[in-house]
Amino acid sequence: MLPKQADRSAVLAALARRGGVSRDNVVAVSRETGVPEATVYGAGSFYGLLDPEPAVRVCVGLSCELAGAGALRRSLEAAGHRVVEAGCLARCDGAPAAMMEDRTIRCGGGAPAPGRVLPDDPTLPINLGGVDAVDGDPLAAARALGREGLFDALQASGLRGRGGAGFPAATKWRSVASQDDPVRYIVINADEGEPGTFKDREILLRRPHRVLQGIGIAAWAVGAEQAWIYLRGEMMDAWAALEAAINEAGPELGGVEVRLVAGHGAYICGEETALLESIEGKRGMPRLKPPFPTQSGLFGRPTLMHNVETIATVPFIAQRGGASFARPGLTEPGTRLYCISGAVVSPGVYELPCGVTLNRLIEVAGGAIGAPEAFVPGGAATGFLPMTYADVPLDHASLRPLGASPGSMGVVVLPGGTDLSVAARVQLAFFEDESCGQCAPCRLGTQALRQAMDRFLTTGDAASLAHVDAVAWEMEEGSICGLGTAAPAPLRSVLRYWPEALGGR
Ligand SMILES: Cc1cc2nc3c(=O)[nH]c(=O)nc-3n(C[C@H](O)[C@H](O)[C@H](O)COP(=O)(O)O)c2cc1C
Ligand code: SF4
Numbered sequence: 286m287l288p289k290q291a292d293r294s295a296v297l298a299a300l301a302r303r304g305g306v307s308r309d310n311v312v313a314v315s316r317e318t319g320v321p322e323a324t325v326y327g328a329g330s331f332y333g334l335l336d337p338e339p340a341v342r343v344c345v346g347l348s349c350e351l352a353g354a355g356a357l358r359r360s361l362e363a364a365g366h367r368v369v370e371a372g373c374l375a376r377c378d379g380a381p382a383a384m385m386e387d388r389t390i391r392c393g394g395g396a397p398a399p400g401r402v403l404p405d406d407p408t409l410p411i412n413l414g415g416v417d418a419v420d421g422d423p424l425a426a427a428r429a430l431g432r433e434g435l436f437d438a439l440q441a442s443g444l445r446g447r448g449g450a451g452f453p454a455a456t457k458w459r460s461v462a463s464q465d466d467p468v469r470y471i472v473i474n475a476d477e478g479e480p481g482t483f484k485d486r487e488i489l490l491r492r493p494h495r496v497l498q499g500i501g502i503a504a505w506a507v508g509a510e511q512a513w514i515y516l517r518g519e520m521m522d523a524w525a526a527l528e529a530a531i532n533e534a535g536p537e538l539g540g541v542e543v544r545l546v547a548g549h550g551a552y553i554c555g556e557e558t559a560l561l562e563s564i565e566g567k568r569g570m571p572r573l574k575p576p577f578p579t580q581s582g583l584f585g586r587p588t589l590m591h592n593v594e595t596i597a598t599v600p601f602i603a604q605r606g607g608a609s610f611a612r613p614g615l616t617e618p619g620t621r622l623y624c625i626s627g628a629v630v631s632p633g634v635y636e637l638p639c640g641v642t643l644n645r646l647i648e649v650a651g652g653a654i655g656a657p658e659a660f661v662p663g664g665a666a667t668g669f670l671p672m673t674y675a676d677v678p679l680d681h682a683s684l685r686p687l688g689a690s691p692g693s694m695g696v697v698v699l700p701g702g703t704d705l706s707v708a709a710r711v712q713l714a715f716f717e718d719e720s721c722g723q724c725a726p727c728r729l730g731t732q733a734l735r736q737a738m739d740r741f742l743t744t745g746d747a748a749s750l751a752h753v754d755a756v757a758w759e760m761e762e763g764s765i766c767g768l769g770t771a772a773p774a775p776l777r778s779v780l781r782y783w784p785e786a787l788g789g790r
Pocket of ligand 2: 721
């Protein structure tokens with residue numbers, strides 16, 4: 286086989302095992318895998334966690350910035366650590382967070398407290414706060430329904446993807462099951478990196494069996510024999526929990542082989558096609574769609590891809606039916622795991638009906654601290670909203686006219702007195718750092734927006750922002766993936782709701 290055609294899928298794991306992208310490691314991995322050195326280097330150098338120099342990674346996500354990431358960074362540097370910035374470590378409930386050289390996470394400068402999850406209610410589909418709510422054998426229940434019966438139950442449940450895009454699950458399952466290619470795969474997206482979001486971490490720690498049960502049902506339903514779980518490399522505790530669950534798993538998997546794959550510190554690999562590229566051992570650069578993963582996904586085969594929360598609801602739907610899942614929803618079917626952090630008494634993950642308001646969520650989280658200034662409704666890509674909208678349901682239909690969306694339900698409450706232009710700058714810098722750089726509107730646009738904001742913050746001159754609408758338009762129209770199209774949202778929302786924070790621009 287020509288070296289250029291060698292299987293690359295082992296390259297990234299081999300680099301990680303050897304300690305990252307050093308000259309010697311690139312040569313050794315090339316010999317081990319048969320992949321050319323240039324290709325090994327090209328793939329590995331994309332990923333922050335494959336940097337061979339040991340470093341502490343301080344989270345600079347919005348919740349951590351609000352909670353004093355800057356001071357944490359200075360104290361770690363004073364203690365002699367090499368410090369680099371991390372986009373979001375999914376510990377917004379323990380902000381400010383840092384990942385030490387040995388990949389343990391420290392929250393608030395100390396050891397991480399267990400995440401807060403509520404309530405404990407066995408009628409909830411996931412019920413993070415209690416003991417395992419699904420008894421019996423969900424795969425047997427699914428088989429009893431038959432494939433079409435299960436697809437009907439999914440449709441009746443109204444389940445939409447919980448990873449951010451909100452695509453109807455039943456449509457994807459039917460599409461994969463109907464492909465001509467007999468080889469199909471399941472891929473679970475556990476790369477949770479959207480700032481403000483930390484629910485998948487809690488599911489993996491507390492309900493790894495539920496995820497595996499969902500995979501077993503999905504594999505049977507779409508005819509897959511292999512499943513991959515792509516887990517972000519910053520979640521070593523979740524890795525251990527999943528590995529133990531996979532080793533313990535029995536008939537609930539129905540014979541499907543489950544492989545765990547580590548991410549290496551690139552937020553963009555949460556985008557589904559970038560994730561597939563990464564499993565295949567390449568740089569995490571999104572593919573042009575169509576074809577969609579349901580048609581041509583992992584290694585070109587039809588692939589059912591789901592977020593951790595989405596797949597974890599499937600056992601409940603198989604056992605109790607679509608209507609039971611849909612029933613608690615207020616404005617949309619079902620429940621969601623709401624992540625809330627920032628200026629609230631008890632940041633955490635709360636499973637509540639779809640369509641609750643921010644006011645209700647704050648109440649469940651023990652109340653607000655002070656008089657909040659604003660909130661992020663669903664993650665960095667969903668912009669900011671004034672507190673006057675705290676009584677609006679956090680659902681797609683209600684948030685769309687406001688220029689927002691529920692995204693991955695990463696709600697951040699900004700304390701009173703927060704300067705929205707500074708908050709927008711935090712989000713813009715995140716997208717600039719995490720852009721994969723393959724398309725010009727996003728690569729240059731994320732940089733131009735952050736630079737314009739820096740000029741404004743330095744000079745106070747609103748003329749610095751003269752071109753931001755044109756730049757944002759180019760990004761929204763011309764970017765390949767959702768990062769580029771969503772990156773202007775934080776700035777757009779500040780322009781819309783707080784023009785005075787931008788010099789009346
Ligand atoms: C920039 C970007 C980052 C994303 N990050 C994640 C992520 O961390 N986890 C996730 O499940 N989906 C993420 N998504 C959405 C995925 O592309 C995909 O829609 C999702 O995994 C499908 O699963 P679902 O239908 O169950 O939501 C991201 C999308 C974009 C554009
Ligand atoms: S929009 Fe940005 S992140 Fe997405 S493919 Fe283009 S450059 Fe990469």
